Amino acid sequence: MIKDVIEYNKKFTEKGRGVYYATSKYPNKNLAIVTCMDTRLTEMLPAALGIKNGDAKIIKDAGGMIVHPFGSVVRSLLIAIYELGVEHIMIIGHTDCGVQHMQVPEMIEKMKAEGIDEDVFHQMRYYGVDFNQWMGGFDCVETSVKESVELLRHHPLIPEKVSIYGFIIDTETGELRQVAGDEIE
Ligand SMILES: [Zn+2]
Structure with missing residues (x-):
């Protein structure tokens, strides 16, 4: 996938297409x-x-x-x-x-399934990170x-x-x- 992106980018720059997007950093x-x-x-x-x-x-x-x-x-x-x-x-x-x-407990389960150690969540709590608030949706x-x-x-x-x-x-x-x-x- 990333290879496709890099190849596309080569063509883009070879054709000099960047010039069509020229502008300043200050929003018009x-x-x-x-x-x-x-x-x-x-x-x-x-x-x-x-x-x-x-x-x-x-x-x-x-x-x-x-x-x-x-x-x-x-x-x-x-x-x-x-x-x-x-x-x-x-x-x-x-x-x-x-x-x-979005359900935070479900996400925690997915993280654990990917090998994230249970201790990490305890450590986060120890350092004052409220995982539910930080990761929670609406x-x-x-x-x-x-x-x-x-x-x-x-x-x-x-x-x-x-x-x-x-x-x-x-x-x-x-x-x-x-x-x-x-x-x-
Ligand atoms: Zn959205």
């Missing part, structure tokens, strides 16, 4: 998007939003969740705001998310998006001038529905 729309790593959104989300290369910083994780106020998603957002000129943030959850109703995508918007809205390092919006995108139709955040002017 002063926009950052936090969304899910779901493969159905890879092309669909930018296409449905009219976003081209260079337009927005897109930060992805499982579920488009902000798990920790000082975790990697917020870190990326702060860099986007203070170093790259981002003024608008969209949190975009989606329908039929793989993280919805029951309702709308609630998850609302919580992320609230977390950012009250984050001590995010300035007032940054507008924050919460949406859900339909993975079949691409329709965007606002569920939280600032009013759209």
Whole structure:
């Protein structure tokens, strides 16, 4: 599989196709998007939003969740705001998310089946990692998006001038529905 990727890449660069994507590191729309790593959104989300290369910083994780106020998603957002000129943030959850109703005990069983030692989970607890909270998904995508918007809205390092919006995108139709955040002017 990876071999195919490398071969494709050779052809891509030989044809000089990189030139078609030339842009700067500063997002043209002063926009950052936090969304899910779901493969159905890879092309669909930018296409449905009219976003081209260079337009927005897109930060992805499982579920488009902000798990920790000082975790990697917020870190990326702060860099986007203070170093790259981002003024608008969209949190975009989606329908039929793989993280919805995910069962942590089942995942732990899968890990054990792959040879992960039981002790690891005890050690994590000892070091203060709440495995359920860290690895857990959500029951309702709308609630998850609302919580992320609230977390950012009250984050001590995010300035007032940054507008924050919460949406859900339909993975079949691409329709965007606002569920939280600032009013759209
Ligand atoms: Zn998802």
